[in-house]
Amino acid sequence: MEHLRLLRRRPVLVLWLAQSLSVLGDRLYALAVMWVVYAATGSASLMGLVAVAESLPYIVLGTVGRRLVSRFSSYRALAWVDGARAAVAVALPFLWSPDARGIALLLAGVLLLGTLGALFDPNLGALVPDLVEPERVQQITGLLDLTGRIARIAGPASIGLLLLFVSEVQLFALNGATFAVSAVALRWLARRYATSAGEAAERPASRARSSVPAGPVLREHPRVGLAIGLHGVALFCSAVTAIGMPALLATRYGAGAAVYGLVTAAVGVGALLGNPLASNRRSGGWLTVYCGAWALQGAATACMGLVLDLPALLLLALLTGIVTPATSVTLRAHLGAFAPAERLRLMSVDQTIIRTGGTAGMLVLPFLVDASPRNAFVAGGLTVACSALASLIASSRLLRPDVAPAVPTAVGDRTMASE
Known part of the structure; x- marks a missing residue:
């Protein structure tokens, strides 16, 4: 099976394990924040506000923040982002209180985590294809998609067991631990590229550091x-x-x-x-x-x-x-x-x-x-x-063929893909 062959490559395995934990932590966080808000306020509308607050940074940065997003297109930068997410998630239980101040701080934390997530998600998605040969992009994309599918099942299933030992607010700290593990894995990947192919290859997507406007690309495709x-x-x-x-x-x-x-x-x-x-x-x-x-x-x-x-x-x-x-x-x-x-x-x-x-x-x-x-x-x-x-x-009815341009494989990419 292609998934198992990919997991025999150490960089793919490290990233997959780290992201499996991170995505599972995200599911715990999503459930915890809704429970905490509803338990403290009894308001479904505030639950909806939290969901909007989490999505708002994705919309804003995706619309007007392309240059900022492109600054984080390396494993090293994403390790720092996940480290920051770990710090915010671990701090939330200590800042939380079941009153208006606690709700305000929770909303601020949700906005901050959403902002960090908006920097992290598209950059990780853009980096992943460089772990493998171009003909295996479909397989590694499916592998990480499978991670999300499993987390959607395991998250709700495990939360009942976890709540026997920790409170809802403490689930944020568990989520922070998963971010910390992901940060360590991303840092390892950054060093792996640097030692295997020189500092220039430390970021296989360093070529993406110069952001491009969406309009010309979409008109071309x-x-x-x-x-x-x-x-x-x-x-x-x-x-x-x-x-x-x-x-x-x-x-x-x-x-x-x-x-x-x-x-x-x-x-x-x-x-x-x-x-x-x-x-x-x-x-x-x-x-x-x-x-x-x-x-x-x-x-x-x-x-x-x-x-x-x-x-x-x-x-x-x-x-x-x-x-x-x-x-x-x-x-x-x-x-x-x-x-x-x-x-x-x-x-x-x-x-x-x-x-x-x-x-x-x-x-x-x-x-x-x-x-x-x-x-x-x-x-x-x-x-x-x-x-x-x-x-x-x-x-x-479109006359222009829409074929993605061939991407030459970097030296560092070949080194990692051959493991």
């Missing part, structure tokens, strides 16, 4: 622009399933938390099954696969609002999980084939678009769910499916 736009629409509509599933189960089936857990598990199992398929796809036509996967997921979501029995709903949930990796892995692997400067900018634009779409969806679509969960699923699913088909049709 309009199909990428279509794909990123579709990603934003899909994340906007994903608020329907995130918020509306409990309401749909309660109103249509009279079901409760146990069935909701089954549906969530079905999506997770489907994603684990779909990841190897998406990671090892070798045929061309990336945009056809990408749009087709979103169209299928949208149709399945719409059908969730129409089916009348739970087994059919569970099958649809499994199907949405199976096709989800085909969307995330396909797009990120295609972006990973670009030259470092363009790669970083496109990944940053994609992140900005999906954060903006997701935040807008969380603010707008709950009103549609309140009016009719069934109709919300149908409308959201059909919007995604129609947008995917429209993007595919529009791409077929």
